[in-house]
Amino acid sequence: MTQGQIPIDEYQTGNTKHTWDHAKIKNARKTLAAYHYTKGTVQRGYANRTLAVDLSTLSITEKPVTEDMKRLFTGGRGFGLKLLWDAIQPTTRWNSPENELIVTTGPLCGITQYPGAGKSICLSISPSTNTICDCNVGGFFGPYLKFAGFDALEIQGKATEDVIVVIDGEAGAVSIETAPLEETDSHLLAEQLTHLHATEATESSRQKVSVISSGTGAEHSYWGCLNISFYDIRRKCARMKQAGRGGLGTVLRDKKVKGIVVKVEHVDGLGNHPADPEKLAAVGTKIHREIRDLDRYQCNMRAVGTGHLVEIMDAYDLLPCENYRFGTFPKASKLYSPKFYALFTKIIPDGCWHGCTLACAKTVDGYTVHTGPYKGQKVTVDGPEYETIGACSNMSLWDPQWVLEFNFYCDTYGIDTISAGTATAYYMEMYEYGILNRDRCDGLELCFGNAEAVLELLHRMARGDQGAFLQIASKGIRRVKDWILKNGWGPRELVEDCGMESKGLEYSEYVTKESLAMQGGYGLTLKGPQHDEAWLIFMDMVNNAIPTFKDKAEALHYFPMWRTWFGLNGLCKLPWNDIEPADNAQTSEPPKVPEHVQNYVDIQNAVTGWQVTKDDIILQSERCYNWQRAMNVWMGRGQRKDDWIPYRSMGPVTETEYVSRKDRYDAQLVDKLSISKQELEKLEIPKRMQILYEYRQNQYQKLADAVYHRRGWTPNGVPTPQKMKALGFTDTRMLKMLQQKIDADEKAGLNEWGGKYTGDEKPPTGVKRYWERNGH
Amino acid sequence: MKTNNTYQMHVCDQRGLCLDLCPVGALSRRKNGVVLLDAKVCVGCQACVAFCPLGAMRKAPTRIQPFKCISCGSCVRACPTKALSLEDVPLENNRQDVYHKQGV
Structure with missing residues (x-):
């Protein structure tokens, strides 16, 4: 693809074009509930109210955000926890009607001056862990939800037929509508709903719509992810970021929600009405310059995204290979970042929210799908990111084309690449030991490296295959362990010790054997083994900087x-330490990146006036x-x-x-x-x-x-x-x-x-x- | 800015690297080659301000959207000693040079 300075209108991805009969789809809808609200303005980062939608009673209500709530819970995930506490019981499980799917924003969410400031934080009771799972995800939904008037959205209850929830910030209206003719799989549905709900048939109008969706895979597994869309005016498609962990997409589909649409009237640089916009712009410009000058020597995020980690993890014996048995592998260089760099579309602002110059959201455009129901279509694959590549190395898949295929189908089916990859790697190891075999796996030959079988597993899952293995395997490692043990197919220690789950959730993609602190970073956590709480491997194992228990x-x-x-x-973690000031190593505490912590203090004060x-x-x-x-x-x-x-x-x-x-x-x-x-x-x-x-x-x-x-x-x-x-x-x-x-x-x-x-x-x-x- | 035996102005040379940085398409190149910022579309992210290799995209304290030289020539007309002129200057290795150095 030609690179750079292509007028936006002329940009082509080569993707397969889809056309739908919009009038027919709209006419088939029934409005089950409609609610009009007074549009407000966001003041110093807060819309000062939240929105609650109950699909069982079809009620739509607003709740005020009190000063006490801000003081104690700040916003974002904190607000989510408070709303959950008020809504559920200790006995609530993922599929209980009172379980909620919550999407929150946070006071800094939606600023454009500082990179990584468009995150939505989603919470629910997870099918995998039976407790709260929180996911921090990019895309435009969070900022738009706030600019449409709400700091958080709660969805409670269950619909009796497939519905969509529409939050129209332009009209000041919220509605629950049936959605009989809409697609389910995300790469189609996100595009369809974006086109259907854009006020005008223009790229800039489509960019003012964001959709949350999942897919058919989420309906039949515990690995459902939420896809949050962000419309790309150059690629002219609705791209997606995933709230992957813990099965939040499974909850969405259990509530029979196909999609949640939010639309805003207007986006500008000061939608949050910050207390001190000058300070915000000054701090933002400073870090944008750091990224400009240093990223290519540090993480190279702007070129290859988080995939730059593959070679580092391989070098330090941390890349999960063959179900975490090994931390390095002779074939690993086939998945190093230059291989994906060759495939990525270049010189496009690849932030998942406006102003993110770290721009890690890379895509492969015009990728030809080669298996399953969308075989032959040309699509945009969002990613792969490090975790997805790691999931593939874990299954011993060493061909970038298979990584893309796995990535594409997981996303569109609404399946978490991490859980699917980690779990399948475990099934493969059990297969190698003969604890599982072809008969026990519904005919799937799940040996390490069998990419066809991995994709077949996903396709069958999305179709709702009723095979005994598919029914259990789609619920994750914990359930498969219990199933193997119940059938007496393998020794308890081996079956328990090999399967990389804790609290019922599959591990993300790092080998932690040699770092005790990182074992704690995975185990002593709230939602389960995800690297978002602490990543201490280098501090602990490589630099030996934290030797004692204390x-x-x-x-x-x-x-x-x-x-x-x-x-x-409502922020992303990456601009904190995936770019560092040039003199960071000379500071008193380099792992904390003190200058960036000060930036965050400054921007919270600049927005809120605190x-x-x-x-x-x-x-x-x-x-x-x-x-x-x-x-x-x-x-x-x-x-x-x-x-x-x-x-x-x-x-x-x-x-x-x-x-x-x-x-x-x-x-x-x-x-x-x-x-x-x-x-x-x-x-x-x-x-x-x-x-x-x-x-x-x-x-x-x-x-x-x-x-x-x-x-x-x-x-x-x-x-x-x-x-x-x-x-x-x-x-x-x-x-x-x-x-x-x-x-x-x-x-x-x-x-x-x-x-x-x-x-x-x-x-x-x-x-x-x-x-x-x-x-x- | 003095360089060798001449002076260089600290203004936009319309090389347009900012075009590929704008998330909302507020920057575009006119037929005459001049790069324009549409302040109505701009979301004030400051990416172009920070990434411009010349420092030619600037931010005024009065508003969040930045501004730049659009080669309109009013400074040429206003200069009392006729020290300024508007000229076509070819840019060499624009793309290789800057895209490579700034990451893509």
């Missing part, structure tokens, strides 16, 4: 709190983080038992893995466990593995002890009422519930530290019920 606990306090903050505000400090913004997060953990506890999913992680994430499960890194493991037995070299040589490999297993399991429990203590929780991982009060919460229902849980834990003997301490080692404190002491 250091690791401090990192597992600060970084999850800090990263939570992006979700409170006068917060670096410490205040951590406090904002700490409130939200603890509230979410407390809600998990309330739902029976937020204690030490729930922070269990599989041994594959801690160390070598199989002899092959041990032998592949024998020098490393042997050296650790000598250095860390004081086994002499002579003794070691007498030990068979399984015995060495056993010693390492016990050591590493205990290390993880000791880490949990240190982290719980640092976070101000009980030894069983429960936030204490004292902690919640110190954070400013006075909700008596919450405080009482936590006290009851702690008392029940006390009776059950669970308020004890989990690690075994020998010699000079000590647990974080020897004081019983330490949180009841004054001053803690």
Whole structure:
């Protein structure tokens, strides 16, 4: 494709064009409920009201956002948690009618001057984990929702037939309409709804529409993702970003919602009416310049997006290969970023929200689909991003064309690439061991590297195949483990230890065996094993910067709190540390990127008119983080038992893995466990593995002890009422519930530290019920 | 700005690298080669301001949308000593040079 300076009107992707009979589609719709609201203006980052849609009762209502709500929950994910707390019960599950799908914005969401400021934060009770799942996703929906008049959208209840929800910020109207003729798969539906709802048949009008959709795969699996559209005026198609984790798309389709449409009248640079636009522009321009000057020497996001990580992960033994057995692979260079750079369309502003110059949202345009129902069509593939490439290396797929095929179908079917890839990699390993086989897999030959079988699995899933394997496999690793064990097909340790899930959610794509802190970053989390809370591998494993349990606990306090903050505000994490100031390494704390933290303090103040400090913004997060953990506890999913992680994430499960890194493991037995070299040589490999297993399991429990203590929780991982009060919460229902849980834990003997301490080692404190002491 | 034995003005030379940065298509090139910013379409993201290799796209404190020289020639007409002139200057290696150096 020619590159650069192509007039927008003349830009061509070569994609297959679709035409639909708009009048017929519209005429087939029935309006089930309609609501008119007074349009308002956003003031200093807040629309000051939220929108609630109930699909069962067909009611549409507004709720005010109080100053108290802003003070305690800030916005975004915080607002989502507060709304959920008011709406659900501890017994609510993903498919209960009262479960909500919530889309929130945050006070900084929708600013254009700072990169990465258009994120929507989506929350619901996840089918995978039976507790709250939050996803931070790009696309235009969040900013438009706010500019249409609402800081958050709650969807409760279930429709009886397929519907769409339309929020028309131009007319000041919200409606629930039946959608019998609309497409379901996202690459078609997003385009269709964009064209149907754009005020005029122009590119700039289409750019003022954003759609949330999922797909047929979401209907038949627990891996449903939400696709959030952002119309691209050059490519002339509705591109999409995915709220991938935890099955939020499954919830959307369970509610029988095909799509949620939002439309705005007007977009300008000051839609948030910030208190200090000059400051905002100055800080934004500063970081845009940093990106201009440094990105190509740092992450090269503008050229290849997050895919630049593949070669780094491969070099550091962190790229998941063959279900995380290995961290590097001889064929991995086939998926290095230059391979995708050759395929990406270049020299286009690729931000998923206006003004994001980090521009990581790359696409392959005019890609010819070669399997399944859309075979032969030319389409735009959004991505692949690192996680999707990692999901493919995990399944041992080493051809970029198959990565694109997998990426395209996961997106359009509304399936999370991470869960689908990680789970399929597990099924493949079980297949290799004969625990699963062709008969048990409904005829699918799921050996590592069989790309056709992977795509066939997706197609069957999207068709709603009733095969026994398909029915279980589409619900993820946890259910398959139980199914294998129930049938007695494999030994418990192997089946449990190989499957990379925690809390019921599949791991994202990093090998964590050699970084204890990162094991905590995956396990000691709120929603499950996702890298968005803390990414400490380099700090811990490569630079050895956090050697003690106390250091690791401090990192597992600060970084999850800090990263939570992006979700409170409607921001993306990438412009924080995927671009760094030139002198960052000379600062006192390079991993925190102090100058950028100050930028964020400045832009929050510039938008809201507050006068917060670096410490205040951590406090904002700490409130939200603890509230979410407390809600998990309330739902029976937020204690030490729930922070269990599989041994594959801690160390070598199989002899092959041990032998592949024998020098490393042997050296650790000598250095860390004081086994002499002579003794070691007498030990068979399984015995060495056993010693390492016990050591590493205990290390993880000791880490949990240190982290719980640092976070101000009980030894069983429960936030204490004292902690919640110190954070400013006075909700008596919450405080009482936590006290009851702690008392029940006390009776059950669970308020004890989990690690075994020998010699000079000590647990974080020897004081019983330490949180009841004054001053803690 | 003095360079060797002549002076260079710190203004837009209409090379148009900003065209490929604008997320909303507010920047376009006219038939006469001049790059224009449509302030009604602009969303004030400052990407063009920060990325311009000449610093020719600027932001005034009074509004969020930036502004630039459109080679209208009024400075030429206004200069009392006739020190300014409007000339066609060919740009070499525009694309390779800057796209490569700035990432794509």
